[in-house]
Amino acid sequence: MSSPTCRIRVFFLQGITRDSTLIADAAVHCAPDLPIRIFDMCRAASRYLRFLPTAFVLAFAPLSAVAHPSADPAVPTVELSAEASRPAPNDMAIASAYFEASGTDPAKLSEHVNGAVASALERIRSYRDVKVQTAGTSTYPVYGKDGRRIESWRMRSELQLESRNLPALAELLGKLQANLALSGLQMQPAPETRKNVADQVATDALRAFQVRAKTIADTLGRAYRIRHLSVGYGDGQPIRPMKAMAMRAEAAPMPIEAGETEIVVTVHGTVELTD
Known part of the structure; x- marks a missing residue:
C-alpha cells in the first residue's frame, strides 16, 4: 500500500x-x-x-x-418569525340531520327509518345547490334493567348536507325539521375562498418577515440574506358546530348567520447577517 x-x-x-x-x-x-x-x-x-x-x-x-483555519468566519444568524391574518367570509355551510327511532322488531324498525330517510333525500334532491351524502347508519340494542335481556332496538341514520347557497339551505333545513333532527351546523369558507384569502395573507406575512429582517440588519449595520423559510397556514378562530336541535314541525327557514373565519399565516425563518 x-x-x-x-x-x-x-x-x-x-x-x-x-x-x-x-x-x-x-x-x-x-x-x-x-x-x-x-x-x-x-x-x-x-x-x-x-x-x-x-x-x-x-x-x-x-x-x-494538518488543520487549516476556515477561510470564512462563522456567519451570524438570526431566527425570527412574522404573522399576518385576514378574515374570510363563511360562504359555505355543512349541516348534519338525522332520523332516529326505536322498536321491538328490527325489520320493521329498519323499514321505518329507511322510509323516512328516503323521503328526506327526495326533498333534498329538489334543491340543486345542495349536496347530500349519507353520513352513517347504526342499529344497537336497548337492554332491560338487568342488562342482559334485549327489550328493543334503536336505529339512527344521518345525512350530511353542504351548500354555498345559504338561503336555499336555510329553507331546506326548515322543511326537513318536520321529520329530521338537526345535529350540527358548521359555517366555514369554501375551499376556493380559503385558498384565495390564504394566498393574500401569505404575501402579507412574507412582507412582514422581510421588513422585520431588514429592521434587524439595519439596526446592526449589516446586510442580510435568507437562509431558510417555513410558512404555516391555520385558522385563528376554530369553527364550532352548533348544539343538536330537534325542532320538529317547523316549516320556516332556519336563521343562519354566516360570519367570518380568521385566516392566519405564520412565517418562520433564519437570516444570515452579512457584511
Missing part, C-alpha cells in the same frame, strides 16, 4: 540534545502509520544534523492531518 502524501515540517529546537533517537521518536509520534523505512531515513539524517549548532527535527505528517 502506498504511503500517504507527506510533507516535511522543520522545527528548530534550542538547547535540545542532538541524539538521533529524538528524531526517530518525533517521526513515530507524528506519523506512526508510515513505512519503517521513513524512520530509517530520519536516523540517517540525524548524522548530519548533529554537526549543526541548532538541531533540526524532521517530522513527516499526512496533509489530511
Whole structure:
C-alpha cells in the first residue's frame, strides 16, 4: 500500500540534545502509520544534523492531518418569525340531520327509518345547490334493567348536507325539521375562498418577515440574506358546530348567520447577517 502524501515540517529546537533517537521518536509520534523505512531515513539524517549548532527535527505528517483555519468566519444568524391574518367570509355551510327511532322488531324498525330517510333525500334532491351524502347508519340494542335481556332496538341514520347557497339551505333545513333532527351546523369558507384569502395573507406575512429582517440588519449595520423559510397556514378562530336541535314541525327557514373565519399565516425563518 502506498504511503500517504507527506510533507516535511522543520522545527528548530534550542538547547535540545542532538541524539538521533529524538528524531526517530518525533517521526513515530507524528506519523506512526508510515513505512519503517521513513524512520530509517530520519536516523540517517540525524548524522548530519548533529554537526549543526541548532538541531533540526524532521517530522513527516499526512496533509489530511494538518488543520487549516476556515477561510470564512462563522456567519451570524438570526431566527425570527412574522404573522399576518385576514378574515374570510363563511360562504359555505355543512349541516348534519338525522332520523332516529326505536322498536321491538328490527325489520320493521329498519323499514321505518329507511322510509323516512328516503323521503328526506327526495326533498333534498329538489334543491340543486345542495349536496347530500349519507353520513352513517347504526342499529344497537336497548337492554332491560338487568342488562342482559334485549327489550328493543334503536336505529339512527344521518345525512350530511353542504351548500354555498345559504338561503336555499336555510329553507331546506326548515322543511326537513318536520321529520329530521338537526345535529350540527358548521359555517366555514369554501375551499376556493380559503385558498384565495390564504394566498393574500401569505404575501402579507412574507412582507412582514422581510421588513422585520431588514429592521434587524439595519439596526446592526449589516446586510442580510435568507437562509431558510417555513410558512404555516391555520385558522385563528376554530369553527364550532352548533348544539343538536330537534325542532320538529317547523316549516320556516332556519336563521343562519354566516360570519367570518380568521385566516392566519405564520412565517418562520433564519437570516444570515452579512457584511
